[in-house]
Amino acid sequence: MSAIHVAHGTRASRIGLPLFLVLLAVLAAAPWWTDRQGMRLLGEIYAYAALASLWNLLAGYAGLVTVGQQAFVGLGAYALFSLSLLLGLNPLWGIPAAGLVAALAAVPVAALTFRLRGAYFAIGTWVVAEVFRLFAAQFTALGGGSGTSLPASVVASIASGRAAREQLLYWLALGLAVLVLLAILLLLRSRHGLALAAIRDNEVAARSCGIEVDRTRLVVFVLASACAAMVGALIFLQKLRISPDAAFSVNDWTALVIFIAVIGGIGRVEGPLIGTAIFFLLRETLSQLGSLYLMVLGAVAIAVMLFAPRGLWGVLADRLGWQVFPLARRLEARPPMLSTSSLREPS
Amino acid sequence: MTPSAETAPILELKGIRKRFGAVVVADGIDLSVREGEALGILGPNGAGKTTLFGMVTGTVRPDAGRVLFEGRDVTALSPARRCRQGMARSFQVPQPFAGLTVFENLVAAASFGAGEGERATYDRCADILERCGLMAQANGRAGGLRLLDRKRLELARALATRPKLLLLDEVAGGLTEQECAVLVDLVREVRAGGVTVVWIEHVLHALVAVANRVVVLHGGRLIAEGRADEVVRIPAVAEVYMGIPMDA
Numbered sequence: 001m002s003a004i005h006v007a008h009g010t011r012a013s014r015i016g017l018p019l020f021l022v023l024l025a026v027l028a029a030a031p032w033w034t035d036r037q038g039m040r041l042l043g044e045i046y047a048y049a050a051l052a053s054l055w056n057l058l059a060g061y062a063g064l065v066t067v068g069q070q071a072f073v074g075l076g077a078y079a080l081f082s083l084s085l086l087l088g089l090n091p092l093w094g095i096p097a098a099g100l101v102a103a104l105a106a107v108p109v110a111a112l113t114f115r116l117r118g119a120y121f122a123i124g125t126w127v128v129a130e131v132f133r134l135f136a137a138q139f140t141a142l143g144g145g146s147g148t149s150l151p152a153s154v155v156a157s158i159a160s161g162r163a164a165r166e167q168l169l170y171w172l173a174l175g176l177a178v179l180v181l182l183a184i185l186l187l188l189r190s191r192h193g194l195a196l197a198a199i200r201d202n203e204v205a206a207r208s209c210g211i212e213v214d215r216t217r218l219v220v221f222v223l224a225s226a227c228a229a230m231v232g233a234l235i236f237l238q239k240l241r242i243s244p245d246a247a248f249s250v251n252d253w254t255a256l257v258i259f260i261a262v263i264g265g266i267g268r269v270e271g272p273l274i275g276t277a278i279f280f281l282l283r284e285t286l287s288q289l290g291s292l293y294l295m296v297l298g299a300v301a302i303a304v305m306l307f308a309p310r311g312l313w314g315v316l317a318d319r320l321g322w323q324v325f326p327l328a329r330r331l332e333a334r335p336p337m338l339s340t341s342s343l344r345e346p347s
Numbered sequence: 348m349t350p351s352a353e354t355a356p357i358l359e360l361k362g363i364r365k366r367f368g369a370v371v372v373a374d375g376i377d378l379s380v381r382e383g384e385a386l387g388i389l390g391p392n393g394a395g396k397t398t399l400f401g402m403v404t405g406t407v408r409p410d411a412g413r414v415l416f417e418g419r420d421v422t423a424l425s426p427a428r429r430c431r432q433g434m435a436r437s438f439q440v441p442q443p444f445a446g447l448t449v450f451e452n453l454v455a456a457a458s459f460g461a462g463e464g465e466r467a468t469y470d471r472c473a474d475i476l477e478r479c480g481l482m483a484q485a486n487g488r489a490g491g492l493r494l495l496d497r498k499r500l501e502l503a504r505a506l507a508t509r510p511k512l513l514l515l516d517e518v519a520g521g522l523t524e525q526e527c528a529v530l531v532d533l534v535r536e537v538r539a540g541g542v543t544v545v546w547i548e549h550v551l552h553a554l555v556a557v558a559n560r561v562v563v564l565h566g567g568r569l570i571a572e573g574r575a576d577e578v579v580r581i582p583a584v585a586e587v588y589m590g591i592p593m594d595a
């Protein structure tokens with residue numbers, strides 16, 4: 001037997017993970033302990049947690065700082081509306097179909113934008129998102145620039161009755177967020193997670209260690225785009241209405257998402273989840289202040305960047321060693337096996 | 348393993364040319380390295396030594412010429428594919444994966460460079476850490492290492508890829524005599540395990556202790572070749588490398 005052993009979890013993760021699972025169970029039971037408005041708010045929180053986690057995967061792990069995530073949120077939403085309205089597909093099937101459409105679209109987008117580096121890549125992805133928005137505005141079958149709504153017959157095909165539909169969409173939102181988180185965790189737990197971190201830290205050294213940088217980045221970009229599109233499809237299925245400005249909004253689907261990831265902590269899975277909680281806490285308590293609320297958000301972002309550049313979770317993790325998800329690879333000496341003499345009764 | 352005239356060349360450079368604007372860093376370099384050999388490369392700063400490593404490993408594309416590894420033309424292959432075929436390098440300025448732990452740096456290199464399943468690499472990576480004197484830092488962030496340990500990590504990470512050819516770029520620079528002796532022992536041990544070593548180094552006594560042949564690069568050309576102790580006595584080498592005039 002090998003003298004060493006590699007531990008993925010820490011004492012903190014052995015406590016944190018069960019607590020997280022309990023929280024998930026409580027949230028899954030939300031239809032029984034909260035009203036429609038509460039479920040809608042929670043659904044929105046799940047969508048932002050998923051989008052921020054995906055942005056963190058791209059920027060914090062793969063070194064792809066995108067400002068064009070709204071391209072795939074909007075594409076997913078438009079794919080779902082197109083397939084439902086024009087081809088008669090059940091909107092629930094439209095969600096995975098939107099993911100597939102976005103995955104296909106992500107390949108040429110990557111071929112174009114991966115030629116750019118750093119700030120140029122960020123601007124390039126934003127330009128692509130704007131092109132998508134302009135295309136959507138020309139799409140007269142879905143209302144052009146002013147958009148369209150899902151007709152009652154399509155809405156009725158989701159579930160029988162409004163309460164049942166809202167419950168179903170709530171569970172779908174929670175399930176999709178969990179699915180996104182699980183996909184990210186599995187990816188990071190695998191050797192490809194190490195490859196991503198290596199690429200982020202030093203691209204030339206990563207190539208020299210046998211890591212196919214472009215292929216790895218492409219796979220992550222396609223995966224993140226497909227997931228963002230499914231989240232986008234679900235967001236607009238809950239809204240029942242779509243327009244190019246709403247679906248491809250850089251403020252809603254990228255700027256706020258970056259804010260969440262930055263204050264929570266980039267490069268850690270827990271960061272975007274904490275960031276989402278803080279953002280919604282601020283929004284729900286301060287949004288009645290109007291423009292002052294936006295100034296508070298800006299001040300929080302500046303303060304975090306100055307005093308805790310690794311984000312709030314980054315500070316906690318660095319100082320206290322906190323970790324919810326067992327992603328570490330800690331090399332430990334295996335405890336020596338008990339010898340038979342040590343098991344004997346003392347004479 | 349001692350190379351002989353019969354061992355096949357593991358690395359061959361044929362007519363390698365490279366220029367950056369008006370600066371010629373490789374002017375038709377022909378070089379052959381035999382399996383099991385330890386070749387030292389000397390040359391003043393700016394002679395093109397590191398660029399030559401870049402062209403061998405694929406991070407720099409030559410303007411002309413071919414790179415052959417184990418008889419196969421690898422000139423068009425990516426650095427990652429060359430690494431998986433058995434080429435590994437260390438960098439003159441250490442390039443750790445700063446956000447990963449020291450152990451994870453090795454696991455990444457072993458699982459991709461050597462193409463092994465992640466779990467299968469753990470024991471070997473721990474063994475390399477032990478041999479390179481990095482076991483105490485195994486779970487620390489690589490970005491927080493001091494210079495000596497960063498240099499050790501460069502070597503350890505290259506070894507994790509199971510190289511047949513190891514290219515070392517000034518790994519002894521900045522080390523104390525004692526640290527340098529430890530490094531020399533380690534490189535000798537690696538070579539004794541059958542790995543071919545090509546070593547760029549300014550610390551001559553370290554190079555002399557390991558290399559069985561030395562070439563001198565200057566102005567993009569190989570100007571001398573031979574045993575290390577003989578080469579440094581060649582007047583032309585003394586002039587370009589140590590600044591000693593030929594008539595002194």
